[in-house]
Structures are given as C-alpha cells and as structure tokens.
Amino acid sequence: MRTSAEEIATILSNADTEIHLARVRGEAIGLCEFGMSASLGSEIVYFGLIPAFQGRRLGPYLLDIALRRHWKTHHPRHVWLHTDIWDGPRALPLYERFGFQAFAKVDMPETATEADYREVARSRLAVVTLDRGEKRE
Secondary structure (H helix, E strand, C coil): CCCCCCHHHHHCCCCCEEEEEEEEEEEEEEEEEEECCCCCCCEEEEEEECCHCCCCCHHHCCCCCCCHHHHHHCCCCCCCCCHHHHHCCCCHHHHHHCCCCCCCCCCCCCCHHHHHHHHHHHHHHHHHHHHHHCCCC
C-alpha cells in the first residue's frame, strides 16, 4: 500500500504526530510513528523496517529508542498499538517483550482496511480505559 504525497504532508504537519526514523549509513530503513490523543494516550500508528533490514535485531533497537524518547518528551498515560497476522511472526513477541499486553483479539474479514482496524482498536481501548476509571474527555 502506497501513501500519497498529500497524505504524507498531512501526517508530517500534524502536531499530534511524532516520527522516529532509523537510518543505516544515511539510508532510511525504518520508522516508528506515534499519534497522540488526550483521551486515548499515544498510539504507535506505524512501526517497521524495510525487508532488507528485518531479522537483524534493529527492530528492538528502534522500538526501544523511540519509546524512551516518546515517554521522556510527552509523558503519555499509556502507549498502545494494534497488530495483526500480516505484521509477521516476530511482531507480537517483540511487543510483549517491551511490556505490551493484549487487551482484545478480534477476527476481522480479509477485506478489512487499516481504518477498520483502527476503529475497532480505538473503541476497544475506550472501553478498557473506561472500565479502569481512567477515561478523560
């Protein structure tokens, strides 16, 4: 899936977006994008490396640096993400090693879009935070 130049410009100009870029010898090889919301905390909207750099232990390094910098700068109540079977077999174990916990598992149709995933994840998160008495408007 390709992102249009207009979509990229919108993402980069949004004050609630923070992007950490990984480079090797000047080449961009991956990124960690945070989306911030007062009511939902910080979402890892996108995290990944280009295929040539996957499996080299660079993903954990990027996630560690990005999370540490984000927590230090923004102090979110919590950080969350969604993952699915298309993220690869190492994604969920990596997130779990960093302390992320599954709060919902949802079967989505193969035709589901990224927007569909986000809508379900956000609605589930709102329920979880409300149940814990932490939801703020």
